[in-house]
Amino acid sequence: MTFEHIKQILKTKTVGIAGCGGLGSNCAVALARVGVGRLVVADFDLVQEGNLNRQFYFYDQIGMLKVAALKQNLFRINPDVRVNTFDIRLCQSDIIEIYGKCDVIVEAFDKPEMKYMILDAVHHYLPEKFLVMGVGMAGWGDNNLIKSRQSDKLIICGDEINAIADDCPPLAPRVGIVANMQANAVLEILLGTNEYQIHTEN
């Protein structure tokens, strides 16, 4: 598939992103770059200096709503992308309403309780939707520990081991890897498997 053909398909698609921190902001950037037509992003938080070690924001955006700053940044990359923003703390009914029409939903929350909340909502109320989750990305190194797996319409990206702790903070490289893995899984859902790509190691 040529990039022109890929763009033709992707511009008709809508991807929902729940949370605009390290996973959500970086995943949104990757999807905007390849030409996904519409992104639906939600987050209640403001950009803080401590976010800049991994999240796709700039120093001069400190204090802005993350969804507003992200929309600005996405337009600077691709002015054709349509971005719907919701500056709310998502609950199950919001998720059903906001993401019910998306082709794929990306889970990009920080707290495990929120990860459970969206998984439960999508499983019970939007069972036809693919949900791409990020689980385990704190720290550095251990490239080969990061992986993805699938259970029906649920795709899990991450090492599934390394939670955030004082001495195991989330940092740009591993967070970016998982965010881009999630974007890559979204592409596979939207475009299908690339038959021109080599899929085995030898």
Next chain:
Amino acid sequence: MKIILNNKEEAFEGDQLTINELLQAKNFTFKMLVIKVNNQIVKKTEYDSVLVKNGDDVMVLHLISGG
């Protein structure tokens, strides 16, 4: 019995296990768990009643902080 646990075939003694027995057998002691049996989410309150049987497809996912 043989089940598929997290996409891998695994064998267990006996012909059925409750979710809690399975978690004990595997030494899974995580707090924030999602468990699916044949693609149905099992609620925490059902861990002693829902049974895993030969041929079942079980997903155990440990939700941890970070995003």
